[in-house]
Amino acid sequence: MEVRQEVVQACCHGNSRRGKKMKVGFIGTGVMGSRMIKQFLQQHTVLIYNRSPEKTKELVELGAERLDSVAAVAQMADIICTCLSMPGDVIGVYEGEKGILAHARPGAICIDFTTVGAETSRELFAEAAKQKIDYLDAPVSGGPEGVEQGTLTIMVGGKEAAFQTVEPLLALIGAKVEFLGTSGSGSVAKLINQYLVGVHSLAAAEAMVTGAALGLDSEQLYHILKVSYGNSRMLERHMEQYVLPGNFEPGGALKYLHKDVKLANKLVEAAGLDQSTGALAESVLSEAINEGLGDFDMASVIKLLEKKGQVEVKREK
8 A cells, every 4th residue: 555655665764764754643742642752753743633732832842743633633644653541542532433543544553552451452453454554552661761761661462564664663762662463462561561560569668668667767778678689670760769759740640550450450360360469459559549649650659558557758858
C-alpha cells in the first residue's frame, strides 16, 4: 500500500533522511505523552490533539501542530500514537464514529503506549484489522525521566512487520525496545512489571516504616538496605526521589499503579496462581486512594503506613 510504503521509507532512512518528514499523530499530551512528543519533534512532524488546548501550548511553541479533533489527527497521520490514563479512555479514543479507527487511512499504524489489559489490546487489534490498519500495544516502563533520556523499556505486541516499520521511531524514546509476539503480549509484559512495582513499593514502604517505628535512623537504614540483598529499584526510586526529599508530586500517580495492579492480578489468577501478594498490594493501594493519596506519586503509599504506625520516616531538612 502507498501509505505503508511511505512510512517504511521514512522510518528506514532514520536520522539521515533529508526528504519529507513522517507525520506522527499523538493523542494524550500528559506527563508521558508530552515528553514523547518533544522527542519525536526532533525528527518528525507531530500532529497533536488534547481536549484542553491550553495543555498543548508549549508543544505548539516547540513545533507541534495542534488539530481540533481525534478524527483530524487520524486522517492526516501515517503513524498514530496514544498515551492515555485508563483502558476506557483508550477504547473511547479508538472506537466510535469520531474515533481513530473510523478515520485512519488503510495502511496506517497505531501505537498505544497506555497500560491496559491484554483483552483491550486484542479487541482493538481485531477492530483495526477490519479497517486494514495495524495496531500495536506498546506500554512503557521508565517514567518521565526515561522519556527525556531516551531510556524507556518498550514492550510491543502485534504484527512484527508493523513493529519493524515503527522501531526507529520507538528508538527515539526507548533503549530497550522489544517485540514480544502477538497482540496483547506487550500489555501482559507491562502488567507483570507493574505487579512487581506494586508489591515492591508496598514492601519497601513497610520496611522503612517498621525501621522508623523501632527507632532506627531512616537514612542510615536506607543506605544499609541499598547495598544489601533487600535492595530494589523501587526502594531506591521512592526513597531518593520522593520520601527523603519529602516531595510526592507524581512521576507515576498512585491511582494508576492501583489500576495496573488490579489488572495484573487478573493475569495471575488466569495463570492458576494464588494472587495473595498482589491482592494485598491492590487492597493497600485502594486504601491509600481513599485517604486522598491517589493523585500523588506511588511512593506516597508510605504516608498511609506512617499514619497507621504513628511514625514518620525521616525526611531531609
